Amino acid sequence: MTLEQYQSHPGCKVTCTVKEVKGECTVSHKVGDTFEIDGHTPGSLCGALYYAIYPWLRILEHGGTLYGATVLLKDCPDRANAVTVELRPNPNLRD
Numbered sequence: 001m002t003l004e005q006y007q008s009h010p011g012c013k014v015t016c017t018v019k020e021v022k023g024e025c026t027v028s029h030k031v032g033d034t035f036e037i038d039g040h041t042p043g044s045l046c047g048a049l050y051y052a053i054y055p056w057l058r059i060l061e062h063g064g065t066l067y068g069a070t071v072l073l074k075d076c077p078d079r080a081n082a083v084t085v086e087l088r089p090n091p092n093l094r095d
Contacts, residue, residue: 011061013038015088016045016053019073023081036090049076049083060089 018033027046035043039058042050050057053074059066066072076083 011038012063012089012091014057014060015086015090016043016057017086017088018083019086020084021081022083023078025076025081025083026078029083046076046083048078049085052077053085053087056087060087063089 013036016035016037018029018031021029021031025046029046029049035045037043037045037050037057038061039054056066056072056074060070060072070089072087074085074087076085
């Protein structure tokens with residue numbers, strides 16, 4: 001994606017779905033929880049997890065991919081109580 005394409009892309013929300021919880025999440029996220037988030041709005045997502053996924057969130061939100069993938073699995077930084085989430089762009093929900 002060129003800089004011009006990036007700047008002109010209106011962006012979309014990203015659907016963040018909890019896929020796995022190892023241990024006990026300190027903010028009580030559960031498997032199946034879903035959040036509509038973007039680079040400006042974390043919704044009810046844990047701040048530490050939002051911070052950890054932010055770079056990938058911004059890529060997906062603006063139409064980018066990571067090695068060709070548009071659906072990503074990312075982990076919470078709390079290794080003892082790891083939450084794994086799936087990030088999927090939702091072009092039906094625009095900023």
